[in-house]
Amino acid sequence: MITEEELIEGCKKGKRWAQSELYKRYSASMLAVSMRYCRNVSEAEDALQEAFIRIFKYVKNFKGRHDGSLSAWIKTIVVNTTLSHNRNNKKHHYTEDVDDLHVSADPVPLFDDEVDVSRRKQEAIMKAMQKLPIGYRTVFNLYVVEGYTHKEIAEILGISENTSKSQLSKARKYLKKLLGVEDDL
Amino acid sequence: MEINDFDKLVKEQMSKMEVVPSKDIKKALVFKMFFNNLFLFHKVKLVAALFLISSGVYLGVTYSDNEAPSFSEGKNELVTEEVDVNKSAVQNNNLADYSGKDEINSEGNLQQEIAPKQNVYKGIIKEGAAKRESSSQSSKENERKEVRNLINTTTKKLIISNQKEATSSKGDVNVTPLVTEEQIGKDVSERPNSKSDIVGSNQLKTTASNSGNNISIEPKISANKSIQKFAIIDPVLIETEIVLNNSFPSPIFIQPLDAYVSDPKKRGFTIDAYYSMLNKVDIDNTLDDELSAYHWDFYKEYGYVKTESRGGVNINYNWNNFKIGSGIQLSTLRDYKSIYKYYFMEGSSVGGIITPTVSSAVVYGEDTAQVFYADPLNNELHEEIENEYNTYTYLKVPFTLGYEFDFKYLSLELNGGFEYGHLINSTGVEVKSGSVVNDPVPVYFYSDKYIAMMSRKSENLNKHQFAILANATLRIRLSPSFDLYSSVNYTQSKTGIYKDNYFMQKMHKNYGAKIGVTYYLNNRLTLNETMRTGF
Numbered sequence: 102m103i104t105e106e107e108l109i110e111g112c113k114k115g116k117r118w119a120q121s122e123l124y125k126r127y128s129a130s131m132l133a134v135s136m137r138y139c140r141n142v143s144e145a146e147d148a149l150q151e152a153f154i155r156i157f158k159y160v161k162n163f164k165g166r167h168d169g170s171l172s173a174w175i176k177t178i179v180v181n182t183t184l185s186h187n188r189n190n191k192k193h194h195y196t197e198d199v200d201d202l203h204v205s206a207d208p209v210p211l212f213d214d215e216v217d218v219s220r221r222k223q224e225a226i227m228k229a230m231q232k233l234p235i236g237y238r239t240v241f242n243l244y245v246v247e248g249y250t251h252k253e254i255a256e257i258l259g260i261s262e263n264t265s266k267s268q269l270s271k272a273r274k275y276l277k278k279l280l281g282v283e284d285d286l
Numbered sequence: 287m288e289i290n291d292f293d294k295l296v297k298e299q300m301s302k303m304e305v306v307p308s309k310d311i312k313k314a315l316v317f318k319m320f321f322n323n324l325f326l327f328h329k330v331k332l333v334a335a336l337f338l339i340s341s342g343v344y345l346g347v348t349y350s351d352n353e354a355p356s357f358s359e360g361k362n363e364l365v366t367e368e369v370d371v372n373k374s375a376v377q378n379n380n381l382a383d384y385s386g387k388d389e390i391n392s393e394g395n396l397q398q399e400i401a402p403k404q405n406v407y408k409g410i411i412k413e414g415a416a417k418r419e420s421s422s423q424s425s426k427e428n429e430r431k432e433v434r435n436l437i438n439t440t441t442k443k444l445i446i447s448n449q450k451e452a453t454s455s456k457g458d459v460n461v462t463p464l465v466t467e468e469q470i471g472k473d474v475s476e477r478p479n480s481k482s483d484i485v486g487s488n489q490l491k492t493t494a495s496n497s498g499n500n501i502s503i504e505p506k507i508s509a510n511k512s513i514q515k516f517a518i519i520d521p522v523l524i525e526t527e528i529v530l531n532n533s534f535p536s537p538i539f540i541q542p543l544d545a546y547v548s549d550p551k552k553r554g555f556t557i558d559a560y561y562s563m564l565n566k567v568d569i570d571n572t573l574d575d576e577l578s579a580y581h582w583d584f585y586k587e588y589g590y591v592k593t594e595s596r597g598g599v600n601i602n603y604n605w606n607n608f609k610i611g612s613g614i615q616l617s618t619l620r621d622y623k624s625i626y627k628y629y630f631m632e633g634s635s636v637g638g639i640i641t642p643t644v645s646s647a648v649v650y651g652e653d654t655a656q657v658f659y660a661d662p663l664n665n666e667l668h669e670e671i672e673n674e675y676n677t678y679t680y681l682k683v684p685f686t687l688g689y690e691f692d693f694k695y696l697s698l699e700l701n702g703g704f705e706y707g708h709l710i711n712s713t714g715v716e717v718k719s720g721s722v723v724n725d726p727v728p729v730y731f732y733s734d735k736y737i738a739m740m741s742r743k744s745e746n747l748n749k750h751q752f753a754i755l756a757n758a759t760l761r762i763r764l765s766p767s768f769d770l771y772s773s774v775n776y777t778q779s780k781t782g783i784y785k786d787n788y789f790m791q792k793m794h795k796n797y798g799a800k801i802g803v804t805y806y807l808n809n810r811l812t813l814n815e816t817m818r819t820g821f
Binding site for chain 1: 293304590757
């Protein structure tokens with residue numbers, strides 16, 4: 102089994118087997134990351150492709166100890182690339198009002214008793230997330246899933262902290278509604 | 287649900303989620319990476335682009351200068367030339383050619399000569415105006431000034447020069463300071479070759495005629511035929527003596543034209559030399575049914591981009607924009623192979639020597655780059671062959687028919703045809719059929735097949751190749767003899783790389799670009815000449 106160190110070294114030398122292996126190991130999880138920020142799989146795949154080109158290009162600068170684990174480094178590049186992709190291609194604004202957001206009459210079931218519960222949960226959350234406006238979706242992901250603070254989100258997206266907080270609150274509210282989760286707020 | 291619980295649930299589920307990307311993503315990624323990694327390829331592209339652009343700019347500037355010389359430049363050249371002629375005539379006293387004797391006695395000719403004499407400057411300017419009707423009034427004024435300055439300058443030089451000569455020949459002048467009345471009746475041709483005799487009167491003038499490349503100096507007597515007085519040198523007289531005969535057309539460069547140059551239908555032979563460093567090659571591997579079960583990369587997800595480089599020389603015959611060509615070409619195809627994943631177990635240890643044991647191998651592609659030889663009983667690894675790619679080198683002879691669309695500096699050419707290739711070299715590994723006498727046997731293949739290093743003489747290889755080809759070529763004209771061109775080409779093989787009885791068939795298609803130079807055995811006219819003659 103190829104170790105992570107061997108993989109990194111191989112990628113640094115531009116070896117195709119290493120690039121192929123790296124892609125094989127991380128492409129599925131990273132596509133899921135990218136999909137959270139995009140409206141559909143197609144956009145996410147475009148962003149993923151750009152991200153892997155950057156990964157192969159800049160992997161020579163990767164220093165394991167300094168930059169943390171390889172997966173965290175790759176995830177950071179994928180998130181940044183997807184945000185950049187959205188910003189450049191779609192001219193999205195990250196401050197949107199969702200008062201007019203249409204909520205489906207039949208919420209996506211979050212809990213189910215079927216066998217593949219985890220998978221269904223994931224798909225349900227992903228579908229609901231992709232229905233959110235991009236601003237809500239981005240702030241929610243950066244805060245809840247990636248663990249950024251509002252200050253960091255404000256810097257990344259070029260918005261104010263209050264806007265970030267406001268968008269997170271609204272995103273959470275509508276996401277719950279889309280998922281059919283009772284809101285205790 | 288509490289906020290924290292909801293966030294925790296979402297984070298947990300999203301962190302675990304995986305979505306397998308479509309196969310096209312990896313293909314596109316491999317393709318992009320392939321070109322991104324080709325550092326040299328980018329350098330070549332840059333150099334070629336710069337070369338083409340600089341050539342185009344150079345040619346554009348050169349030909350635009352030739353086609354439309356500026357008014358001032360042309361006029362200056364003309365004036366300078368004629369004034370120099372007069373100067374040399376005066377300085378050398380070269381008045382032996384009195385071919386204009388008849389004109390001296392001809393009233394009509396005298397009248398013709400009077401007109402330009404009356405206003406020398408206007409005559410000069412008018413020629414410029416006639417040539418360049420579109421020139422603005424201000425530019426005409428500038429031209430007048432330039433011409434005046436030039437003539438004044440030249441006149442001063444002439445005066446100085448003549449004064450010097452006059453001084454040097456002062457003895458002669460002193461002997462005959464003035465011409466007596468008796469001399470008036472004499473024929474001009476009988477006059478001594480003295481400068482004072484020629485330029486000593488307002489009625490005497492020198493006309494510099496420029497007829498093609500032949501320039502003659504014709505002294506003429508105008509107005510009244512009598513010569514009243516003679517002075518050695520008079521600046522005013524010199525100035526008025528300069529008459530430019532502009533009635534002749536500007537000189538045209540004449541060169542012998544052969545049939546190939548003058549007849550667009552017979553443009554003759556051209557020679558192309560070209561090189562294509564990287565062509566993308568799609569190799570379609572078709573595996574025998576009995577082996578197909580070993581492969582699961584049905585969508586060629588793990589296939590690598592194959593490449594080909596080629597270079598050669600073509601000779602073409604051009605007739606009325608059609609061209610037929612053939613030549614010789616050296617082509618090397620690199621068939622990159624997939625590497626499969628293999629696992630080792632703890633090897634058996636006999637006497638402290640550990641023998642690696644192959645536990646399993648996963649083969650991605652139909653054609654692999656690595657082969658293990660292991661003991662079929664205990665999987666002990668005995669030998670490993672690793673070969674990143676096979677190469678096949680062919681000497682090819684293309685036959686093409688094309689048509690050229692000519693746009694002066696640029697031309698577009700479309701060609702189609704076929705090519706024959708003869709295998710001259712091959713490296714890599716091949717799979718041979720037959721019983722392996724000695725163990726071990728390769729892990730991957732059936733026991734009745736084994737791996738061997740390949741050479742040109744391999745009986746599995748097809749020595750003869752046939753393919754159809756097409757290309758589009760953009761040419762830029764460098765000179766009457768040379769073109770620089772860039773071409774996109776497509777080739778599709780009609781013969782497999784291996785023979786039909788080989789366990790895998792390989793048909794291929796090539797896409798790529800090449801750059802080259804074309805030499806015209808029969809020099810074409812320059813574009814400038816082409817426009818004048820209508821060629």
